[in-house]
Amino acid sequence: MNKSDLIDAMAADAGITKAAAKKSLESFLGNVENSLKKGDRVSLVGFGSWSVSKRAAREGRNPQTGKTIKIAAKKVVKFKAGSDLQNSVN
Incomplete structure (x- = not known):
């Protein structure tokens, strides 16, 4: 949808x-x-909740060259399904 x-x-x-x-x-x-x-944090009881968490800076690898690269820190949105939603899907 x-x-x-x-x-x-x-x-x-x-x-x-x-x-x-x-x-x-x-x-x-x-x-x-x-x-x-x-x-x-945004929470809808039974449906789920959205929150923001911080992702720390880290080192990664370029898959084409294999070189180490620095990945900057950033904020990411997370969603956790509520029990009613989870139960209706299963």
Whole structure:
């Protein structure tokens, strides 16, 4: 399912227009993004939670040449599925 499919499904389930569903989805995604940028954790009970963690700088290897390269430190977004979501998939 891609973003367009999700918008169509949301509109059908909620009985709203596709434009309203698109606006709702974009609002949700924007708010999750803004919270993560601030370093906050976003948690939806039963569905899952998003958090930001720091990945330390490290050395890696270029697979073509075998040379050692430095990989910079960065922040990464992590998602952990909630128990309800996990159980519905299994």
